Amino acid sequence: MPHFTTALRRGHVRRSPRDLTVDALLFLLAVAYALAIASSSTPAAPEPGLDWTRPEPVAGVLACGLLWLRRSRPVETACALIALSVPFGTAAGAMVAALFTVAVHRAPRTTLIVYAAGLLPAATDPLLRPDPAMPGFQYFVFGTVVQGCAVGWGLFVHHRRQLLLRVASEARLRAEQAQTRAREEVAREMHDVLGHRLSLLALHAGALEYRPDAPAGDVARAAGVIRESAHQALQELREVLTVLRAPETGERPRPTLADVHRLVSESCTAGMRVRLVKDAPPAVPDLVGRTAYRVVQEALTNVRKHAPGAPADVRVTGGAGEGLTVEVTNPPPGTRSAVPGHAPAGQGLAGLAERVALAGGRLEYGPGRDGGWGITARLPWP
Template structure:
């Protein structure tokens, strides 16, 4: 960042949206400085017969701070006003007969411009102090006014008050517009959030109406199959019981998730979330679905978020095996490393690829969901096919992850 950049950020009207408005104070200050300096020098030296050296010094001090007023208007006003008072005292030694005193016309222009800049930046209390200082100085100099001079102290007091009030009004109007724009931005964000919540609730209702009905039908049909169908072998009856149990568990979990979508105060949030200890039961359910799963786990205390992420990763990986490689031997390994939990799910090729897979198209949301869960806990994920036709999912989750559930 250049040295000029901070000055631009602190300058008057630096927050304006249009570029020419941001540059306007600099242009005005430069034009007035370039115009007032030679005029001030000429008037003090030629009209008031003030010494050329003193006139040149006063001209510089009374005009150059106008450039500084763009970023520090109050400090610039203090410098110029003090120089004007000193100049008024210096003019007492010159020929002021018939001329304006204590503030010549060019000094009045500079003071009014500075008061406008101060009004744009400072608080009301500061503006009152600036005007009070102007009144005190003007009244005090009036008692020293030479004869046959045009006293301009009252003019400076009135014009400075007008400039201060105008600057304050413009600043307060700008602040009000800025606060209104910020409030509109906040309101828009709130409307977007409310729209999102309403959409989530609508999706939750639709999911419940569509999915829950079919899951309930599967559960009822599986539970009553042994009574409705005669001659079922014990193995088939056990299979129907397993289907009913799995469907009932899935229905309960789905209802808990839909409850979260529908209401932040849903009772489903009181139910403990699955973790590392539930991976074994998950593997058993997958084995009953026809995919042999070999599970190796370790007992380790981890935050609930990490345990839930590991469970969901294994759940999604096994679901992918069932969908895309039915019957493929699968190995699930959960081990503890150096402050990390390593989750590995590896499956081989399907022993007898079906003529048509259970799902001939994939949404890709499963892997996306895995990566999102791993990212939230600060871990890493690697997925990819194996040379023998299988697939590998490897996740590394830190045990120090914060619990956000």
């Protein structure tokens, strides 16, 4: 755009082959009109041809030459040709082409002002060059209609181009929004997957650091869990990135409500005390089941991070027509915890609330009366 503006100010516009074809066609039409007007106004001579000593043919040539400036200077070119068309009728054809260019490349308000000025030759021509075959009023109406058709055609092209630009801009905006949603979805998936796996790693690594004198069997068991969790984290991260790089290959397998048992089992294997109460039919809609799984996953991850050593209760209840309710609660952490200290708060709950809202539900969370913490998600189930 800066190069185009600079070229425009210098009076040079790079023309495509199509632009050159249109310019040449308008130039030839203007030349043909100028020759026709000059021939009809030339007195009878012993030799056929134009009398180039008269000003009309010269003015027509000058007017046609000015058309090559119509793209870089449309308003200035149109005004010059309007002024030239008042004394010389041979410039009228070029003036009409310039009016068309103004309508295409300038705002409608500017076009109407130039069009109003373009009516001056149509009003003065019957006075300067009366034609017995056509009364002055009819000539004025004819000139107004011809110029109006050129301006109307130019306005149609102008609005069509503006519409195409608007459609392209909206399409680009929709593409950017789709990319943003895809990035947010991948970010949520990575947070859910890696947050769960890495919290297991931190739990076992912290236990090894806290109990360096643990029996060799416990150390080996914890090291095995760390290795397995790291391997699964890398595998799931690879799957997410594969979908991100090649979305046309299909989505990665999504968890369902039936996978909550496996999630609780992994947490118990990692040393957590989790009790699962599931009172919901297995035929849960995919979106509802996947969201419920993510709620349990994020809640258990937060328990490991912020309340190490505390037990957790997971309750999944509901049915078709009444909705699905997922509750995860935990009491305050005990005085003796597997991992000393508390992890800093992150953005997991905000992302989880957005995920639940996208599923049509609502998420509630906060401290309990006993000083613990609870998360409740209510999801629609038609």
